Amino acid sequence: MSENKTQQEAITLRELLEAGVHFGHQTRRWNPKMRQYIFGVRNGVHIINLEATLPLFQKAYNFVERIAAQGGTILFVGTKKQAQDVIIEEAARAGQFCVVNRWLGGTLTNFATVKASIEKLKRFEEMGRDGTMEKLTKKERLQIDRECKKLEKNLGVIKEMRNLPAAIFLIDPTKERIAVAEARGLGIPIVAVADTNCDPDPIDYIIPGNDDAIRAIRLFAGRIADAVIAGTAQSKDRRENPVMETRPAAAPVDVPAADESQADLDVVFTSGKAVNLKPDGTGRPEGR
Template sequence: MQVTMRQMLEAGVHFGHQTRFWNPKMAPYIFGHRNKIHIVNLEKTVVMFNDALKEVRKISAKKGNILFVATKRQAREIIREEAMRAGSPFVDHRWLGGMLTNFKTVQLSIKRLKELEAMIEDGSIEKVSKKEGLVLRRELEKLERSLGGIKDMQGLPSAIFVIDVGYQKGTVTEAQKLGIPVIGVVDTNHSPLGVDYIIPGNDDSSQAIRLYARGVADAILEGREQALNDLTEQVAEKAA
């Protein structure tokens, strides 16, 4: 499914930041300005976003996984919801340095998270002292908040989808080091450098954030469905 310019207009994707905060590297994607606010050229955004979604479908059809990342307040809940709907990993609380570049260490923390979850599930946490139980529950809460969204991620992601590349600069830098493609929403006050699939547009409006996240989640589901259909056809051909 493609996203239309009308949907983008309704979501306020075209409203950039105040002109005095602009990043000149975003000049090719700016249409003009109104009341000291930059206006994003949606004719470019609609093409670039749909190109990004095409890549997401392709990755998903090949059984790749897309990591959703948005830790700023107005994006957290939306990102979590859409990533979960697509059965994708996500980071919605705080980006911990080394989450990608030091993934082996992160996996040890995930292992600990799963151990604590198992203790609660099988009731063994009740066998320790009340004080120790409280400490363990707090540890679990902290780990769940930081790593809960990636606890089922077996290895590094095939690509990363980021809302607000300025806010998630650490994420983009780590992905670049590892050669992981970045699909990123870039507002007029940030640099698009390091982003492989640029989506020029508003990164603050919850409506715009919902549009981007829903589009990516839909593309992931469509890619999986396509792979399943292809497999069914292959099986049918062999049986014929």
Template sequence: MEKVEVKDLLEAGVHFGHLTRKWDPNMAPYIYMERNGIHIINLYKTAAKIKETSEALHKIAASGKKILFVATKKQAKDIVAEKAGAVNMPYITERWPGGMLTNFITIRKAVKKMASIDRMKKDGTFNTLSKKERLQVDRLRAKLEKNLGSIADMTRLPGALFVVDIKREHIAIKEAQKLNIPIFAMVDTNSDPRQVDYVIPSNDDASKSIDKVLSLVTSAVADGLAERKSDKAEKEPKAEKKVAAKKKVVATEEEE
């Protein structure tokens, strides 16, 4: 797990909040001071919260559950796609598909539709369609890919949600709350932290700040995945030994 340095957070501008008149009073515990009409976030608290968040995400990744990353704002999209993609986690960076969590079965059907189009292309069925039909199928495939491509491997509900800008992604937050899915988020001074289980008080508008925080949390996810892999590798030889021992017992019994 990457060490959280306050100096690095400062350099990335994680401490810059919103204009004081736009603040949410529930963020008061995380605010250090006001400067030129802007709230400054207490980075020591941010560092502690990143550590806490990282430990929890590490556990979730090690347990084999997926963490769904959500960020549709321009400055966060590419960063989230890159960082979540690097640790093989699903992400939503286009519009949030309403019912993504609460109506997961319907979303899965759309993902399966995408897979069936791919199969059609492989087995040659696609080529038997008329030119117009092929064009329609291609358009549908492109639309599905844009909205749902990054969640194609998500066969069940995620173990957690990681959100950048909870004000913007309020629908995602509501759906996760309904299903009791833990919510992790970068929360700026204009948002209500009570909606989130794991709050990272931070500047959720600047790409440098988003990049820094996401690098730290996805590094914890990567560690969790590595731990899961090594545990599996350890268990496999043991399981094989057990099977071999059982076979040996059976063989001896048969000989007798």
């Protein structure tokens, strides 16, 4: 965790309240596994315990910052309508990739096939730039145009992603259950904003909170983006300012003297060398 964040928490209780993070779902829609994160009930709606959310978010923030500091990427995921614009904006600000339309099955578990589709999209784009498209028939151009639009919609935001992410951050693990299952199967850590209807078991870093209100989504996505930015800055600083390896001075070594006059030449000193360390609306309307 960076020095600044040791002095100041990544998020405050007031910010959580103002964003309506404490409003859960109707009691009839709850998942009993979320019981430990629930404070009580008001007008048939579960109220999330923000005193539980606060340290859990800090833990998630620290994890994301650490991953970014090690040079890892975080895939932002939010396909529900109210999350899409926020996820695009915050992922771009943090220099990360995102998925905001339908999650294509195999995006993680069949990444080789996804990369092949991305290469196909890039070829279509190149055909449009170099004039090759103009040499095709009208029917062929229409077919390619339709396929290109479909690929761009589903893969456009990750077409430069060359490797699997080090972790994923998502809004609503119930909505993104396929993404959760794929990440879980590959051992990719999951950071997720989870409402009272979610199953917390598959989540590595759970953030109990309202996953429907735009202000809540913006607050969490924005702070996770901040964590990425802070970690990336640490990674850059390490690359630009390599750490010098310090080695303890060697213990004196007795050297057999050729004669008594050279008996004082009995110590050998070694020196260290430089080493570049490369890190491998506020609340939901009640009664929804």
